[in-house]
Amino acid sequence: MANRNVPIPRRQLYIGGEWREPVKKNRIPIINPATEEIIGDIPAATAEDVDIAVEAARKAIARDDWGSTTGAQRAKYLRAIAAKVLEKKSVLATLESLDSGKTLFESAADMDDVAGCFEYYADLAEALDSRRKTPVNLNSDSFKTYVLREPLGVVGLITPWNYPLLMAIWKVAPALAAGCAAILKPSELASITCLELGEICREIGLPSGALNILTGLGPEAGGPLASHPHVDKISFTGSGPTGSKIMTAAAQLVKPVSLELGGKSPIVVFDDIDNLDIAAEWTLFGIFANTGQVCSATSRLIVQESIASAFLDRLLKWTKNIKISDPLEEDCKLGPVVSAGQYEKVLKFISNAKSEGATILYGGERPQHLKKGYYVQPTIITDVNTSMEIWKEEVFGPVLCVKTFKTEEEAIELANDTKYGLAAAVMSKDVKRCERFTKAFQTGIIWINCSQPTFNQLPWGGKKRSGFGRDLGEWGLESFLNIKQVTEYTSAEPWAFYKSPSRN
Ligand SMILES: NC(=O)c1ccc[n+]([C@@H]2O[C@H](COP(=O)([O-])OP(=O)(O)OC[C@H]3O[C@@H](n4cnc5c(N)ncnc54)[C@H](O)[C@@H]3O)[C@@H](O)[C@H]2O)c1
Ligand SMILES: C[N+](C)(C)CCCC=O
Numbered sequence: 359m360a361n362r363n364v365p366i367p368r369r370q371l372y373i374g375g376e377w378r379e380p381v382k383k384n385r386i387p388i389i390n391p392a393t394e395e396i397i398g399d400i401p402a403a404t405a406e407d408v409d410i411a412v413e414a415a416r417k418a419i420a421r422d423d424w425g426s427t428t429g430a431q432r433a434k435y436l437r438a439i440a441a442k443v444l445e446k447k448s449v450l451a452t453l454e455s456l457d458s459g460k461t462l463f464e465s466a467a468d469m470d471d472v473a474g475c476f477e478y479y480a481d482l483a484e485a486l487d488s489r490r491k492t493p494v495n496l497n498s499d500s501f502k503t504y505v506l507r508e509p510l511g512v513v514g515l516i517t518p519w520n521y522p523l524l525m526a527i528w529k530v531a532p533a534l535a536a537g538c539a540a541i542l543k544p545s546e547l548a549s550i551t552c553l554e555l556g557e558i559c560r561e562i563g564l565p566s567g568a569l570n571i572l573t574g575l576g577p578e579a580g581g582p583l584a585s586h587p588h589v590d591k592i593s594f595t596g597s598g599p600t601g602s603k604i605m606t607a608a609a610q611l612v613k614p615v616s617l618e619l620g621g622k623s624p625i626v627v628f629d630d631i632d633n634l635d636i637a638a639e640w641t642l643f644g645i646f647a648n649t650g651q652v653c654s655a656t657s658r659l660i661v662q663e664s665i666a667s668a669f670l671d672r673l674l675k676w677t678k679n680i681k682i683s684d685p686l687e688e689d690c691k692l693g694p695v696v697s698a699g700q701y702e703k704v705l706k707f708i709s710n711a712k713s714e715g716a717t718i719l720y721g722g723e724r725p726q727h728l729k730k731g732y733y734v735q736p737t738i739i740t741d742v743n744t745s746m747e748i749w750k751e752e753v754f755g756p757v758l759c760v761k762t763f764k765t766e767e768e769a770i771e772l773a774n775d776t777k778y779g780l781a782a783a784v785m786s787k788d789v790k791r792c793e794r795f796t797k798a799f800q801t802g803i804i805w806i807n808c809s810q811p812t813f814n815q816l817p818w819g820g821k822k823r824s825g826f827g828r829d830l831g832e833w834g835l836e837s838f839l840n841i842k843q844v845t846e847y848t849s850a851e852p853w854a855f856y857k858s859p860s861r862n
């Protein structure tokens with residue numbers, strides 16, 4: 359087992375390059391979901407602290423050491439942060455697991471992804487220097503024009519607990535690459551590693567105020583950020599209801615938002631697959647990785663009737679083999695869910711499914727060998743119909759619901775039978791069929807013969823109630839840039855729209 363005695367740093371808010379006690383001095387306990395114990399606390403920011411952080415961010419943009427940097431200069435900071443994350447990887451990964459219940463293996467992978475994301479946006483920051491000013495030829499003798507890509511300004515980044523540091527970095531890295539000054543508000547349920555990012559920024563000498571980190575409760579710290587008149591954009595990842603509130607607040611000021619919300623993504627499995635085990639493993643990974651707390655989790659299995667029984671058999675065999683334990687134990691593949699609230703919510707979804715007439719084929723309860731901690735068995739639910747809550751609503755836990763289909767048309771209809779539109783997966787060796795599904799799925803992300811692999815280069819986001827805007831890739835950077843057109847009149851001749859008074 360990894361060292362569970364890694365000390366939990368006691369941090370303040372990270373504002374203007376310094377640790378600063380919240381104005382109201384409140385703190386929020388940190389709970390380890392594997393033990394239910396309080397292991398530390400984080401500062402609780404309020405509107406007063408948001409004002410101070412916004413001011414620090416505005417000053418950073420006005421100062422040359424941040425506001426006048428080139429992309430190449432900012433890339434150096436991003437690469438220095440990436441190197442520090444890797445240097446501290448083991449401690450950061452342990453802290454992430456202690457705070458969120460994520461398996462140590464997954465936390466360590468997240469830290470690699472965090473460093474990779476900073477490196478990727480360092481490349482894009484460098485490339486931005488040659489794209490900063492793009493001449494546009496109008497075929498005109500009278501006008502010279504060009505388009506500038508500029509930082510959008512002060513941006514608020516509000517993020518969830520399921521990948522606490524990684525989801526923050528998907529926004530922090532492009533925001534800094536673009537030259538914005540950012541205020542990050544991570545989730546109160548898992549903020550430790552985001553605060554450690556503050557320490558890293560301090561250590562590498564990131565100019566003060568370029569990144570500010572405010573931990574605190576949603577309505578108290580996130581709310582004032584969303585409605586602040588001097589915040590130029592909010593980029594949000596989290597639940598649909600909170601996304602709606604943020605959009606409402608931002609709408610009052612016509613503040614742009616991008617929203618990465620939830621999902622109820624399908625995985626469609628056809629009977630032409632060569633290898634049931636390969637498909638079974640991807641199906642499991644799609645719903646049980648990170649204990650199912652993944653926005654893009656493929657939580658609805660839609661399997662062709664002819665192989666349904668054999669495929670479910672295989673799924674059960676693989677599921678029974680998953681090691682459920684304290685996330686710091688070696689080979690743990692399923693840790694607890696993040697909080698008592700999430701635990702109750704997931705169990706309620708399962709009991710509602712039962713009362714609506716579905717069958718709990720496997721799991722559905724606390725694992726017998728774990729008396730403490732917010733553990734839920736990996737759960738597979740069959741005899742589901744499309745009017746059931748378990749088919750329609752996002753559980754955000756290790757719960758897979760299953761439906762069968764006969765024809766391709768039926769599978770497409772079932773796959774799109776959701777208010778969400780984040781991701782969708784199809785498993786088939788028929789290339790043409792996969793192309794038909796790629797077109798038919800109403801989502802922003804398509805996986806063919808896999809589920810969940812994610813790359814920094816590719817856009818991440820959805821449609822329908824899964825939100826709008828894209829993180830990652832060049833799209834992630836564009837969302838923090840202001841596009842400014844510049845038009846210059848170069849002719850020596852008068853414009854001659856009005857009659858000249860000198861000729862009267
Ligand atoms: N699409 C994606 O990329 C993606 C990624 C991760 C999680 N998610 C979604 O996030 C949800 C789970 O995360 P969560 O429980 O942390 O979501 P949440 O909406 O409860 O919280 C997200 C963030 O919003 C803050 N917040 C809460 N109320 C607020 C308010 N009134 N004003 C401003 N900020 C407020 C929270 O403190 C937190 O930082 C799931 O629905 C999941 O699907 C989506
Ligand atoms: C693709 N990952 C790494 C699972 C991240 C998903 C982000 C949303 O929860």
Ligand code: NA
Pocket residue numbers: 388389390391456457458547548696
């Ligand atoms: Na926690």
